[in-house]
Amino acid sequence: MSIAEFELTQLPVGGFARVVGIKAEGLVRNRLLDLGLVPATVVEAVRKSPAGDPIAYKIRGALIALRSEESRQITVRALVED
Amino acid sequence: MGLTTQSTGIYAFVEEMHQDPNFNTDAVIALAGNPNTGKSTVFNGLTGLNQHTGNWPGKTVVLAKGIYEHRGKKITLVDLPGTYSLLANSADEQVARDFICFGNPDATVVVADATCLERNLNLVLQVMEITPKTILCLNLIDEAKRKAIRIDRNGLERLLGIPVVPTVARDKGGLAELENTIHEVALGKRQMNPRQTIYHQAIEEALRELQAELEEVLQGKLNSRWVALRLLDGDSSIIDEIRRYLITSTTQVGKEV
Ligand SMILES: Nc1nc2c(ncn2[C@@H]2O[C@H](COP(=O)(O)OP(=O)(O)O)[C@@H](O)[C@H]2O)c(=O)[nH]1
Ligand SMILES: [Mg+2]
Numbered sequence: 001m002s003i004a005e006f007e008l009t010q011l012p013v014g015g016f017a018r019v020v021g022i023k024a025e026g027l028v029r030n031r032l033l034d035l036g037l038v039p040a041t042v043v044e045a046v047r048k049s050p051a052g053d054p055i056a057y058k059i060r061g062a063l064i065a066l067r068s069e070e071s072r073q074i075t076v077r078a079l080v081e082d
Numbered sequence: 083m084g085l086t087t088q089s090t091g092i093y094a095f096v097e098e099m100h101q102d103p104n105f106n107t108d109a110v111i112a113l114a115g116n117p118n119t120g121k122s123t124v125f126n127g128l129t130g131l132n133q134h135t136g137n138w139p140g141k142t143v144v145l146a147k148g149i150y151e152h153r154g155k156k157i158t159l160v161d162l163p164g165t166y167s168l169l170a171n172s173a174d175e176q177v178a179r180d181f182i183c184f185g186n187p188d189a190t191v192v193v194a195d196a197t198c199l200e201r202n203l204n205l206v207l208q209v210m211e212i213t214p215k216t217i218l219c220l221n222l223i224d225e226a227k228r229k230a231i232r233i234d235r236n237g238l239e240r241l242l243g244i245p246v247v248p249t250v251a252r253d254k255g256g257l258a259e260l261e262n263t264i265h266e267v268a269l270g271k272r273q274m275n276p277r278q279t280i281y282h283q284a285i286e287e288a289l290r291e292l293q294a295e296l297e298e299v300l301q302g303k304l305n306s307r308w309v310a311l312r313l314l315d316g317d318s319s320i321i322d323e324i325r326r327y328l329i330t331s332t333t334q335v336g337k338e339v
Contacts, residue, residue, distance in 0.1 A: 027169060027317055034167030034208075036201045061198030062116065062166075 017076035094139035115193035117164030
């Protein structure tokens with residue numbers, strides 16, 4: 001409970017995070033869910049495009065580019081290693 | 083819009099295919115799936131050199147169709163662009179969506195990556211929602227083995243209610259069985275009973291209400307549950323396409339296969 005939540009946009013390249021939820025509603029929400037971004041999914045920020053946006057993420061075995069307006073809609077939290 | 087509908091997008095593609103004597107075959111099969119699952123490898127493995135690559139009418143999307151023969155029947159295969167969802171977000175994905183939803187394929191093969199099955203099954207369920215004639219081709223079985231992933235094929239078939247064919251397309255492994263399965267499904271020799279996704283009660287109630295109204299309008303041209311779901315989604319791009327489909331299919335009576 002004490003682990004801070006943040007927007008996926010803020011995940012640095014090379015970092016991992018776990019999806020908490022999607023803020024968007026309607027079609028954007030459905031679309032993000034279809035990309036595999038359901039709660040508890042682990043996401044890795046793999047690389048930035050030269051312009052810094054979009055960013056490529058590894059999501060459930062696929063490399064998927066998200067624009068910051070999309071990644072901003074995704075709430076994540078840091079992975080706790082145990 | 084009425085007049086231009088016949089000459090654009092999916093309708094132009096299908097019409098062109100019907101008019102090409104080379105593609106006057108016994109069945110048309112859509113090859114769908116997420117990007118990089120081996121669709122083109124399956125396509126090449128089945129069709130060999132009998133291929134034709136062309137532009138999708140009105141879009142800069144290239145797609146290939148090809149032919150093979152199996153047990154005396156000629157089969158057309160269409161290699162669709164990769165997509166994660168039928169909620170299309172790009173020209174590529176829209177082409178895949180339009181062909182699956184409005185191209186009336188005799189069967190749709192979803193090629194899935196056996197190493198990340200979970201993510202691939204989402205599209206499988208979406209395709210099953212529009213057509214019962216869905217086949218799951220579980221490709222990259224060699225990679226899955228390497229990662230010690232064991233797939234319960236019978237369990238999957240039972241849960242999904244559709245045929246599941248494991249393949250290693252790069253080595254042509256399993257492609258003979260895939261041909262057999264396509265043959266049976268596309269030519270109506272196999273009873274299909276795909277498991278339907280059941281939604282939250284409120285949605286199911288709305289669906290029932292909408293479906294009752296839709297049956298009259300659709301007259302069997304499209305699956306009413308699927309159309310009702312799309313109306314609830316509110317995806318205007320697909321709703322426009324549904325409207326176009328209904329207009330086109332009323333002005334081209336007798337083209338149903
Ligand atoms: N190991 C392995 N690789 C495969 C198999 N099928 C396809 N591939 C490879 O996977 C990559 C993507 O295949 P492709 O057919 O282009 O995928 P598509 O994007 O779905 O059309 C290519 O490098 C193929 O050689 C398979 O069964 N096993
Ligand atoms: Mg391909």
